[in-house]
Amino acid sequence: MSDTQTMIENRPPSVAHLFLERVAATPDAEAYRYPVPPASGEGPSDWASLTWAQAAERVERIAAGLIGLGIEPEQRVALASATRVEWILVDLGIMCAGAATTTVYPSTNTSESAFILADSDSRVVFAEDATQLAKVRENRAELPGLHHVVVLDDEGVTADAADPDGWLLTLADLEKRGEEHLATHPEAIKERVEAITKDQLATLIYTSGTTGRPKGVRLPHECWSYMAKAIKATGMVLEEDVQYLWLPLAHVFGKVLTSGHIEVGHVTAVDGRVDQIIVNLPVVRPTYMAAVPRIFEKVYNGVAAKAREGGDAKYKIFQWAAGIAREYAKTSQDNFRRTGTATVPFGLRTKHAVADRLVYGKIREAMGGRLRAAISGSAALAPEIGFFFAGAGVHILEGYGLTESSAASFVNPGEAYRTGTVGKPLPGTEVRIAEDGEILLRGPGIMAGYHGLPEKTAEVLEPDGWFHTGDIGELSVDGYLRITDRKKDIIKTSGGKYIAPAEVEGRFKAICPYVSNILVHGGDRNFCSALISLDEDALLAWAKENGLDGKPYEEIVADAKTVEMVDGYVRELNEGLQRWETVKKFRLLPRDLDIEHGELTPSLKIKRPVVEREYGYLLDEMYAGAREA
Known part of the structure; x- marks a missing residue:
């Protein structure tokens, strides 16, 4: 032993x-x-x-x-x-x-x-x-x-x-x-x-x-x-x-x-206090922290928006540095997987050093300057955002677990982490993939059952201890798990094509620096549509540059210029998708989704049925006149 x-x-x-x-x-x-409040009663x-x-x-x-x-x-x-x-x-x-x-x-x-x-x-x-x-x-x-x-x-x-x-x-x-x-x-x-x-x-x-x-x-x-x-x-x-x-x-x-x-x-x-994170990081100077993907998305969108505010030249530098970061991270991770050494070609290493001085170093300092690793969980992190941070020297280790498995069933292992996966099982946790792709877990972290609900417990917990997660995933030959979607969230179009909406949504978050939340819809429909809410801080910064300064959020999202801007990102998204996955129509929501209206869980996951019910009129509008199965 x-x-x-x-x-x-x-x-x-x-x-x-x-x-x-x-x-x-x-x-x-x-x-x-x-x-604790300052002795003076004012300040941080x-x-x-x-x-x-x-x-x-x-x-x-x-x-x-x-x-x-x-x-x-x-x-x-x-x-x-x-x-x-x-x-x-x-x-x-x-x-x-x-x-x-x-x-x-x-x-x-x-x-x-x-x-x-x-x-x-x-x-x-x-x-x-x-x-x-x-x-x-x-x-x-x-x-x-x-x-x-x-x-x-x-x-x-x-x-x-x-x-x-x-x-x-x-x-x-x-x-x-x-x-x-x-x-x-x-x-x-x-x-x-x-x-x-x-x-x-x-x-x-x-x-x-x-x-x-x-x-x-x-x-x-x-x-x-x-x-x-x-x-x-x-x-x-x-x-x-x-x-x-x-x-x-x-x-x-x-x-x-x-x-x-x-x-x-x-x-x-x-x-x-979530509004104090940016203030606290340089003070606490943590060596590690955990967060949900929305935090990393907001940091990424904030950096992109600030670069855009600095003018075309600064924004182009940011876009160049973001591309170098992703290329550097993908190359180093691929080489580590093959050889055990995270090497990169000399030319890429030189470009990365320049980008580090111009962009990455400032991001690391804003996060305290000592962050060895950040753990991301609760929902999927868009791989392109993960690769950006990895290349910038902020190593985001995705993990996976559920309330029913005490949270931490998988985590990416230190230097050997692979962006886009949730890593390997913790010591003592077993995993297998069912015939339909569902992830099953067994081990000491699994719950005893649902309180007062034996029938619900029996639906997910087998007598031999295997727990049905409801998530779909794939295991690599060396034990890394990749989550593809929630089993119940997989949608089937009226044309018989299966789509994992979370994957499409994650790609869009990596492309559009203004998005806050996106819900891809298409079950039993003949094409996919999307409901999109925008990040207010990033959007207001964009509005200043586009003749919409001083207008409230709801007026900005309703403006034709905003719709045209988002449409450009949707077209970019569609270029990388299979034909049946492409988003044919979208609508911008009049406000962001939030916990208070019951649209997000406290861990910031979208409650799909709630959002689809609340904004059903927008979905009906997009499918009006379309032939349904």
């Missing part, structure tokens, strides 16, 4: 065990950095730190406070908050109390929040602020099992005469109760952690889903302890690393990063 196999198979039952081991091993090492945030020992003190108080409230092992405790250091401390406190965390996105509407809290039978909910508290209060009558609400940020929170006695607490109140409980029961946390078993429920994550009510995914403790050990076994994350963590921790992708962090013991800087 290899050292890796031994490490994974002999792992402790839970991340709570790993956390206590980490604290004992490196108590004085820095664990977390987090933003200052950053404070917690050592592992300091984090443990708070975690133990939170855990003991929950025990003091009567929380028993496996009972659910909900956490409705954006990403912040308190999210992690509370989640660890819930784990160390032996309870199970129910994650709730702060963007979840009142009705769906109530459904999640009721379906999970959560006994306590940690609400980030007054906004999240209001959602709970509005549905209090429907939640008889909810005994307490603990507010993380009590600014603006006021008592309500309708609140039952002791129902509302602040985080400080809970920690004080925990301190009192520990004074009389000093071994309480140790005893709870020692009693945790690997198959005990640790986390209940409700899939945002693209249709219907969300399903609660039951992830036992062994999923997270396995992920922690498997991440360390890849050798990609090092003890000297600094991670910048902004992803939603209610999402499985963000959650798995906290497990790996505890096992490896590096520093994590936590700030979930």
Whole structure:
């Protein structure tokens, strides 16, 4: 048995065990950095730190406070908050109390929040602020099992005469109760952690889903302890690393990063404010971070738009440098695959050095200047955008997983990464491709099932442990996986041709620097069409140069000049497609798609049925008079 196999198979039952081991091993090492308002009250945030020992003190108080409230092992405790250091401390406190965390996105509407809290039978909910508290209060009558609400940020929170006695607490109140409980029961946390078993429920994550009510995914403790050990076994994350963590921790992708962090013991800087990413990167100077493709697309579009603002000469330099970056990345990756050395011809290397001075170096500095790798997941990254960043020295390692597989089933391996693939399976995870192309997974990261839905569980989880992902993919002879589409998203035209819309959409994102979202439609139709929304920041910069300055977004997208501009990119897209894949017609949407209108999931994936229903009138308009099957 290899050292890796031994490490994974002999792992402790839970991340709570790993956390206590980490604290004992490196108590004085820095664990977390987090933003605090500046002393002056103005300007950018200052950053404070917690050592592992300091984090443990708070975690133990939170855990003991929950025990003091009567929380028993496996009972659910909900956490409705954006990403912040308190999210992690509370989640660890819930784990160390032996309870199970129910994650709730702060963007979840009142009705769906109530459904999640009721379906999970959560006994306590940690609400980030007054906004999240209001959602709970509005549905209090429907939640008889909810005994307490603990507010993380009590600014603006006021008592309500309708609140039952002791129902509302602040985080400080809970920690004080925990301190009192520990004074009389000093071994309480140790005893709870020692009693945790690997198959005990640790986390209940409700899939945002693209249709219907969300399903609660039951992830036992062994999923997270396995992920922690498997991440360390890849050798990609090092003890000297600094991670910048902004992803939603209610999402499985963000959650798995906290497990790996505890096992490896590096520093994590936590700030979930998406509008602060560009501000924070030069301050935090991370060596690695994880993101969803939309972030890389926005960075790419922003760089392209800024170059265009600088005039024709600067934009031509950018376009030249982008082409060199892609050629350099493709050549070096091809040579590495064949020979094990990422060599490139002298001429290309010389051009690349010039482009690096003019363009790439500025991109790396904007991302902190030390970024060794960026991990991309949750949705497909357009390969051409991936090749651009790879050639610019920002190495994006695509990974793959689902909520049902604890997020990280595949990841690209360091220097041997291949853009356009999601890499190889983590140690301990098995994969096979079914006859219809569906990806099947088996291993310690797979869920126990859907909460209260045995029939739904049986549809995707076979008795021998194989999980049906619903994704279509291809495995190379040396084990790299390429995702081609969602099984249910493959469309068939009325002419009998099959099309993977995600592939067409990804190509367009790499071609058009103004696109935000695109949905290709064509199932049972005699040609493909597209609904396209544009990136507002990039579009407004373009509008200044085209006589549309000062107009609102909706007027700009309706203008004939904008339609003509996008049409040029659609024609360019079609040149590289099979005839039946080409987009014959398109419509620009009057606003961008967003989470608030229910068109995007919290991980920024398009909810196709929602968008097609909402903009059905535009689809009908494009197919009016067309012969249908």
